[in-house]
Amino acid sequence: MSKKIERSYIREILDATNKETISFAGGLPDENLFPMDSLKKASSKVLEDTLCMQYSKSQGIDELREKIANLYTKNLDFPTTKDEIMITTGSQQAFDIISKTFLEDEVLVQTPTYIGALSAFKVLGLKVKGFNYIGSLNYELKSSSGLYIMSDFANPNAKTLDNNHRDEFVHILNKKNSFLIEDGAYSLLDFEGKINKPICARYKKSFHLGSFSKIIAPGLRVGWIRADKNLLERILVSKEALDLHTPTLNQMIINQFLEDNDLFNHLKKIRSNYKDKMEFMSVCFEKYMPSFQFSKPEGGMFIYGSFEEDSFLLAKEMLKKNIAFVPAEVFFHDNKKSKEARFNFTNSSKEDIEKGIKEISKTIIDKSESIWFKMFKERLPFL
């Protein structure tokens, strides 16, 4: 077991921010879009049943697993029964319990990738290797390896795998027989409502991770794993050793919410709001910081792009000015230097988005001017 893991820089940023901070750093949904009225009603109903406060099954409550299974069958083109679903305390927890049970020594990840997955693997002492193109997996993967991918609106770069890439993954996985962990945290956040079939639907030795954090509310910490029944049975012991079970109350609130509301109606609201915010942030970048190179995402919660300078140093400097964003360095398993950065557009007002980007732009211009001035001064004696 590895004992010296550094804290997640993102969590450090979150801890460092205060009410004055304009933060593009976290992967925080817009709390104004939480369905509070429905959640209050769901909570009231649930609290009529004393058992919402009692211990419950490690795999999760039946009714909620049934509903998640239906979501796979009806909306993700991936036939699923409730025995193939396990509820987790946030989808974050899935990394730990899957790795503990199945991964012997290494896991292959996209570059860049989700920092929370990197931490979870590293805390368990797993060797984390990055791959830049899919073909390289032909040489890198072993049957005992784990392969971690985000197919839709990946964190941090908002990329979605096209069909050819998905085919290629399936092809290689079938040859190599590795463990696939596919993270669907953002899969329902396509701005146009399109839903892709998970790669897991075409490969058995796999775990598909889902979460209510981005589509209902993260403060409830309810996620899930979708896997074959015999795989789930084997990770149940890790789950129960970890927290016995995910809080009963939270599972029942989500279950009641899904019982009484149309999730996809709620999603429409989120998607149109997020699309609008993304467009606004894009315009701000183009207007105030044309040197920042990025492609507009088609879903998810982030704009990912590249500065003309080291983004880590810039991020540190901006944090002192109470503006937070995440330099890409932290999303690389080997912390390689990068000019890239991730901006969250869902958790700030338009006013703050404009103000924040203007301020970053101003800092960059001031710095480059001071460099010119320095060069000018240095040359003075010779003039």
Add this chain to the structure above:
Amino acid sequence: MSKKIERSYIREILDATNKETISFAGGLPDENLFPMDSLKKASSKVLEDTLCMQYSKSQGIDELREKIANLYTKNLDFPTTKDEIMITTGSQQAFDIISKTFLEDEVLVQTPTYIGALSAFKVLGLKVKGFNYIGSLNYELKSSSGLYIMSDFANPNAKTLDNNHRDEFVHILNKKNSFLIEDGAYSLLDFEGKINKPICARYKKSFHLGSFSKIIAPGLRVGWIRADKNLLERILVSKEALDLHTPTLNQMIINQFLEDNDLFNHLKKIRSNYKDKMEFMSVCFEKYMPSFQFSKPEGGMFIYGSFEEDSFLLAKEMLKKNIAFVPAEVFFHDNKKSKEARFNFTNSSKEDIEKGIKEISKTIIDKSESIWFKMFKERLPFL
């Protein structure tokens, strides 16, 4: 990492029980004693603040940590600040995050001990060794070892360490400089309301675990670790890699409950009810099953005693008849054969307690009669 851990037998029992089962198996509190009205009021208040549904700090929300720190300072004779408290998703989670960060290879445990701790250590591949008397720790403990103890109303045997034993632990720990994990899950459940000073209060390299599961409600899954600030800082990365943070909503509900109610008033109700149930179960044992040897506990949730036969086989047989209790074998790190068993008295009605014990007694008598009958039949030819 160890990959082949068997499922907790207790969780299997819990999963196997149905509405007809009379269960003395789980460590379930009586749900009739959950302070539902106060919890409903607390939830309603909390749900007025959208942030109860948002991500929050890995260490836990400040207000709740402050209140727990006060509990230590005022009631446990153990001066504590909020920086020395970390909220966990159930106190169960503490085993995982402490072990991952600090324990290299082995942990010493009481025999018998809490099965959830055994699972958590084993899942991480730690070597678990039992000790029968404290003095043996002089030879067994190393500075890298973990020592796990329950000082008050231990699960499963309901024993509390007296002052001499506590002194002995402190003395040896100071010599050996090992990591102490002291589990206080039942510490506030003394039938007379007595509270002992934790051993951790006299030894720095230590983690004291607490939980709201037995004193408010387990379905919320809110527990905590009390440790020196520099130790907590080092486990923060494991906590955030595990589930980012304990559900915000649940922390805020507990915090609001503690704000608006006197916890010790509520505890009085629990303690007198549990004492009454314990006395009733004791009388049933004495009346229907005088061969079952036990001492009446002074707190906690269990009666622990010894049959005249293998308790594992008996438990299996009773489960078929829809009566569940836990044979002691599962509480030993090495699963040694045992005639002992644990009975929970908090989660059954008096009617069910009497019915269940009568039924076990009947089974034992029937079996012994059938053995006599068999012996008698076998001797017939010679008569």
